[in-house]
Amino acid sequence: MKGKESVWEEIVRENQLQPTKLNEVAVWPYADLVLNVGGSHLASMNKSREHGFLGFRNSKNSFISWINRLKFYRIVP
16 A cells, blocks of 8 residues: 555545544555455364364454444544
8 A cells, every 4th residue: 555645645535534544544564465365265264173262253244343343433434
């Protein structure tokens, strides 16, 4: 997101969001890593369960929940 600070400032202004800087909204290198997985990415919870981590949370529902919180606090449009 380097070089996109002015775009974010315009989004904040146009949508009357809380004044934030682009680097405060996300850890962009981590977001790139997580969101740029290819179609062949395979994730299994088997090893976690074998080691006693039995709880889980639906990823899609969690993502939607956090986006809705950010909208509520006027961080994102």
